[in-house]
Every structure is written in C-alpha cells, then in structure tokens.
Amino acid sequence: MSYIQITDEYKRYKIGENVVVANDGITFSVEKGELVIILGPSGAGKSTVLNILGGMDTCDEGQVIIDGTDIAKFNNRQLTSYRRNDVGFVFQFYNLVQNLTARENVELATQISKNALDVDQTLELVGLSHRKDNFPSQLSGGEQQRVSIARAIAKNPKLLLCDEPTGALDYKTGKQILKTLQDTCKNTGTTVIIITHNSALAPIANRVIKINDAKVRSVEINQSPVPVESIEW
Numbered sequence: 513m514s515y516i517q518i519t520d521e522y523k524r525y526k527i528g529e530n531v532v533v534a535n536d537g538i539t540f541s542v543e544k545g546e547l548v549i550i551l552g553p554s555g556a557g558k559s560t561v562l563n564i565l566g567g568m569d570t571c572d573e574g575q576v577i578i579d580g581t582d583i584a585k586f587n588n589r590q591l592t593s594y595r596r597n598d599v600g601f602v603f604q605f606y607n608l609v610q611n612l613t614a615r616e617n618v619e620l621a622t623q624i625s626k627n628a629l630d631v632d633q634t635l636e637l638v639g640l641s642h643r644k645d646n647f648p649s650q651l652s653g654g655e656q657q658r659v660s661i662a663r664a665i666a667k668n669p670k671l672l673l674c675d676e677p678t679g680a681l682d683y684k685t686g687k688q689i690l691k692t693l694q695d696t697c698k699n700t701g702t703t704v705i706i707i708t709h710n711s712a713l714a715p716i717a718n719r720v721i722k723i724n725d726a727k728v729r730s731v732e733i734n735q736s737p738v739p740v741e742s743i744e745w
C-alpha cells in the first residue's frame with residue numbers, strides 16, 4: 513500500500529442555503545519520500561485537501577490513509593497528537609512568533625513533539641545557523657520562511673505540507689525556498705507536498721497532482737525530476 517492513500521474524499525461547506533463542494537471524490541496516492549506538487553487554480557480545493565491530510569480539517573466522506581492508518585476515523589484527541597507529532601506545516605505568511613528568536617521559534621515546535629530533531633542542526637540544514645539569534649523582524653522574507661521550514665522539519669514529521677510557500681516572496685527568494693524544500697526532501701527522506709498554482713514548478717516534483725473544480729484531473733509521475741536551479745518561470 514502507498515504511504516498516503518486518499519480515496520473518494522468529499523468535503524462540503526454549507527453557507528446559509530448554499531453548499532460549496534470543495535473536494536468532490538478526491539483520490540490519489542503518494543509514496544514515502546516523494547516531493548509532490550498539487551497544482552490548480554484558485555478555489556480548486558487544494559488547501560482543503562492539504563488541511564485534511566494535515567488533520568487541520570476533517571472530510572465528510574472517504575478514506576485518508578497515512579502510513580497505514582485512516583486519519584479520517586480519528587477523534588479530536590487523536591488528531592491533535594497527529595498534528596503535533598506527524599505533520600509539519602509551512603504557510604505563505606510564515607506565522608512566526610515575533611518576540612522569539614529564530615532559534616526559539618524552532619525550539620517551541622520541538623517542545624510539543626515526541627521525535628524532535630536537534631534545533632541547531634535543523635537550522636543548519638536550512639542554511640540559517642548564522643541568523644539563529646535574530647528576531648523575525650530582523651530577517652528577510654526568505655529567511656523567515658526558512659525559519660518556518662526549520663520549525664516544521666524539526667518535529668521530524670512524516671509529512672511536510674506547504675501551502676503556497678513562495679507566494680509572498682520575489683522570484684529569486686522563492687526559488688531558494690523551493691531548493692531548500694527539494695533538498696530537505698532528498699536529505700531527510702521526508703515526504704513533502706507543495707501546493708501551487710504555478711505550473712512551471714511541475715518538473716521539480718516526483719509526482720504532480722492536478723486539481724480543478726474540486727476533482728483530481730490528472731496525476732503525473734516524473735521519472736527524473738529536475739533540480740530547482742534548472743527551471744525558469
């Protein structure tokens with residue numbers, strides 16, 4: 513069985529009389545250690561899938577098997593422990609604690625997780641050893657995003673989930689962040705899932721899942737993903 517297997521997953525939001533179907537029978541699989549890109553236009557249902565994979569939201573129907581366990585059947589307590597120990601999140605707007613240093617932001621995450629990695633080694637992995645005593649306001653956007661990647665991977669998660677991680681960054685910095693994510697996947701064996709609407713990023717992934725209008729439209733496997741440095745957009 514695949515490391516991630518999501519099958520016939522549905523999510524509907526009720527707004528007054530209206531029902532928005534955000535995920536309409538989503539089915540796909542992911543193998544351990546893959547770098548995956550979920551591609552689709554705004555409103556397609558990408559964040560909904562990511563939030564369900566990360567235990568931040570629950571589906572209405574379907575199976576969400578992660579490493580042999582169906583998290584769709586989890587109660588709140590099980591979901592909390594899953595989010596703490598098994599999932600790292602990276603968001604578009606970093607969400608760092610402003611009055612803690614880079615190092616302390618990462619440390620905070622390791623304190624709530626069972627299998628945490630060494631804080632300093634993790635900051636080194638993302639190339640930030642020299643800035644660890646700085647506060648977020650003293651760091652560039654790209655550096656802040658690197659802290660948030662360190663914070664996510666320091667938990668030693670099964671899954672690293674990234675929702676538009678380069679959305680707030682300029683071209684060059686965005687590219688560096690993607691390289692950090694590609695390197696993290698390669699060097700730590702973490703399964704990394706990145707949401708984007710930029711189809712030019714597809715060649716860097718092992719697997720590209722296209723979502724449009726709440727459904728999976730295609731899944732492509734890249735036999736030889738290219739290094740981030742070699743793509744342009």
Ligand SMILES: Nc1ncnc2c1ncn2[C@@H]1O[C@H](COP(=O)(O)OP(=O)(O)OP(=O)(O)O)[C@@H](O)[C@H]1O
Binds near residue numbers: 527533552554558
């Ligand atoms: N909490 C919510 N309540 C009501 N509707 C929601 C909620 N979350 C998402 N939706 C709706 O579900 C649909 C899918 O949203 P989702 O955020 O998953 O799309 P997306 O592909 O991630 O888009 P974007 O790239 O703009 O973030 C949209 O129509 C959205 O308005």
